[in-house]
Amino acid sequence: MTFETHTEGHYTVLALTGEVDLEVSPVARKQILASLNGSQPLLVDLSAVDYIDSSGVASLVEGYQLARSRRLDFALVGVSEAAMRVLRLARLDRVFPIYASVRERMAQAS
Amino acid sequence: MAPTERMLELRFPSRPDRLKVVRAAVRCAAQCRGAGDEDTDRMVLAVNEACMNVIQHAYGDARIGDVIVEILAGPAELVFRVLDFAEPVDPERCKGRDLDDLRPGGLGVHFIREVMDSAGFVQAPDGVGNVFEMTKKMMGPRLVP
Numbered sequence: 001m002t003f004e005t006h007t008e009g010h011y012t013v014l015a016l017t018g019e020v021d022l023e024v025s026p027v028a029r030k031q032i033l034a035s036l037n038g039s040q041p042l043l044v045d046l047s048a049v050d051y052i053d054s055s056g057v058a059s060l061v062e063g064y065q066l067a068r069s070r071r072l073d074f075a076l077v078g079v080s081e082a083a084m085r086v087l088r089l090a091r092l093d094r095v096f097p098i099y100a101s102v103r104e105r106m107a108q109a110s
Numbered sequence: 111m112a113p114t115e116r117m118l119e120l121r122f123p124s125r126p127d128r129l130k131v132v133r134a135a136v137r138c139a140a141q142c143r144g145a146g147d148e149d150t151d152r153m154v155l156a157v158n159e160a161c162m163n164v165i166q167h168a169y170g171d172a173r174i175g176d177v178i179v180e181i182l183a184g185p186a187e188l189v190f191r192v193l194d195f196a197e198p199v200d201p202e203r204c205k206g207r208d209l210d211d212l213r214p215g216g217l218g219v220h221f222i223r224e225v226m227d228s229a230g231f232v233q234a235p236d237g238v239g240n241v242f243e244m245t246k247k248m249m250g251p252r253l254v255p
C-alpha cells in the first residue's frame with residue numbers, strides 16, 4: 001500500500017493505493033487519524049485500492065468516528081469495486097458518506 | 111460429500127506479511143474450481159480473515175507460531191481449514207459483533223459467515239491447537255448462489 005495526501009479547496013484528500021491489509025492498515029490508520037488532527041475535513045480516496053480487509057475497514061470506521069466527534073466532514077470518494085464489495089458486506093455503504101469523486105463532494109458542499 | 115482432493119497446504123509463521131501469499135493461493139484454488147471474480151474475492155477475504163484471527167489472537171503476547179492453511183476440493187464444495195498450535199479457543203468468544211454497533215473491529219467473523227456456507231471449529235488432530243473449517247458449496251464450474 002502507498003498513500004498520498006494533498007489539499008483540494010478546504011479538504012484534505014488522502015489517497016490510498018494497493019492492498020490495505022493487516023500488514024499495512026496500521027499505517028493507513030495513522031495517516032487517517034493524523035489527517036484529522038487539524039480543522040480540515042477529510043476525503044479518503046479509495047479509487048486505487050485493490051483489496052481491503054477488516055483491519056483496513058476498521059481504520060476507516062475509526063476515522064469516521066473521530067471526524068464526527070470533532071464535527072469534521074469525513075467521506076469516501078471514488079471507491080473501487082473491490083473496496084465497495086467489502087463495505088457492502090459490512091453494510092457500511094449505508095454508514096459512510098460516499099461520493100464518486102472529490103469534485104462531486106466539493107460540488108455538493110458548495 | 112467429503113472432500114476428495116487435497117489441493118494444497120501452506121505452512122507459515124503467524125505474521126501479517128505472509129497474508130499476501132495466502133490470498134494468492136486461495137485465489138488460484140477458487141479460480142481453478144471455476145469460481146467467478148466476485149465469489150473468488152469473497153473467499154479470499156474470508157480465508158484472510160480467519161488467518162488474521164490466528165495472527166492477532168491465537169498465540170498472544172505478540173509471539174509467532176505456525177499456521178497451516180489447507181484447501182480441499184470435493185465435487186460440490188471447496189473446504190478451507192486454518193490450523194494453529196495455540197491454546198484451545200473458546201468458540202463462544204469468536205462471535206461477530208452486531209453490525210448496528212458501529213465500532214472499529216469485530217467484522218472478520220461476520221465476513222466469514224456471510225461468505226461461507228458453513229464455518230466453525232472442528233476437532234483438532236491429536237487435540238493439539240485449533241482447526242477452523244470453512245466450506246463453500248460449488249456446483250460444477252459455478253458456485254451455488
